[in-house]
Amino acid sequence: METSSPSTLFLCGKSSAEIEIAKSMKINDALKLPGAGQVSTLLQSEINNFRFDEEPFNVDLFMNSLSTNRFGRFLVWSPRLPSTHDVVSHNFCELPIGAVCVADVQFKGRGRSKNAWESPRGCLMYSFTLQMDDGKIVPLVQYVVSLAVTEAIKDVCDRNGFPYIDVRIKWPNDLYLNGLKVGGILCTSTYKSKKFNVSSGIGLNVGNEKPTTCLNAVLKELSTSSNEFIREDVMAAFFNKFEMLYDIFVNQGFQTLEELYYRTWLHSGQRVIVQEKNEDRVVENVVTIQGLTSSGYLLAIGDDNQMYELHPDGNRFSHPHKAAKELVS
Template identity: 55%
Template sequence: MELQSPTTLVLCGKSTVENELARCLKSNNRLKLPDGSPLNVVLNSEMECRDSAENDGKFCVTSYMDSLATSRFGRLLVYSPKLASTHDVVSHNFEELPVGGVCVADVQLKGRGRSKKCLAITKGVPYVFIHNTDGGWPSCPIGAGMPLLNVRIKWPNDLYLDGAKVGGILCTSVYKSKKFNVSAGIGLNVDNQKPTTCLNSVLQRLTPFTHRLQLEDIIAAFFNKFETFYDIFINQGFRTLEELYYKTWLHSGQRVIVQEQNEKREPISELVIIQVIG
């Protein structure tokens, strides 16, 4: 009988606080996989130093941490070269990982999307998948001199860029200890021009620069922006963000046909104009 190879998880923190938590998670053997399969947990400081230019597409922990400027989100990283599901790691270790802990994999074998590059964050806040297949990126500059990309929201769960789908959102929730832990997964296409379009392809049409955005920069930029919006939402509610939401969605003024049945169960159709979310 062939023994199953252990899944490798590399732990790394932004500061000494997160690095100490990483050491505790390793020494106490706290992290588990849902199927009980073997784990090989190591600290990033124990790994052989790799130059980002020689990573052959592998996630560069140092580059990510250098770009991260948050006080909470993304500061504890769980990285794996190959993983069944980042979501499984997060959801099965909810009590062990801190708010904003991140799980990233170069290759995801059974993820809730169709890709290789993935990310997840924990504790009642979104887990986010970042893909090299059919996903996108919000209107946010990631580097000096780079243009804003006009990514739009197609209700309820798609992201569109230049009329083509570049992302998708998947929400899940778990009720435990009298509270809901909600996870919102966001798939983003960074580098694959098929089957729709990708972030780097559109960016190259808009700017003379040859620089290509890297996954590490995008994840860090996401958390830098997300933390601000998350704090606004928690402290002031969605109303404060509602105007910004409507500025980025596709549907204001759209005419759609609503189909339903009358009392006699006969089909009826009505033309309506979309104004806001009811």
């Protein structure tokens, strides 16, 4: 039923060069939806010809707040989409590197383990493209994306005089505020022509406090003013931060960002129990999380000084070398 009406994609650019790309893509009908979904492609100049039931994404506000050289400068905006991630991954080769797709409402969002959910108004949902040469560091890029989100929120708070909103990273790719999930990251990649094509998706509860909480709900608790986080401002701040952090990551390695990352995540010094089934009994070992391994997994040390590398396993962690081992909080 959802796919019976076409999805409208507005193609927008920050400079004349990106605007020309948008015109060419519209003429050539270049963008497609997976599953043969119908697409209606329009230009930014045509937005004012439409009446929207609710306030749409403000493209001008986003572009005016953006100060990047690459990321976010080509924008695909839709009032309603199945999935922004599907748009960028399905059309990766047609889109310029750094292009972003954002939707006001998303009804087939994607997460880890093939999870899907509907993302209503008030959520900031966007996906963007990047291209990498070194496959060894591709798994680490999700941590740079997560860090850019938390740094962007700090930047918005600083610039607007908001109280500090302490959004934290729950490894590997969730965002938490006051113990509740407010967002998540999804990075997928394909290998083509000796390049890794990475599609990065971000979902963040800016103004929608269901089912957990959102940035504006916490801001309202901390402030007597009526100020609010604005989706366009948060997304522009993200790309401004991400471009800087990504350049450091590619040129100097993730180690340069580790100290900042550890200050932002939830796990430093966290003690957890590893359970190992041994015949008919369960042996428990207490381990303490130390940081990340060079490959991006959790590094932990046991009370017996044994080192553990822990991998994500749904909402838990697992030891990669002994299938019977699980990590429980």
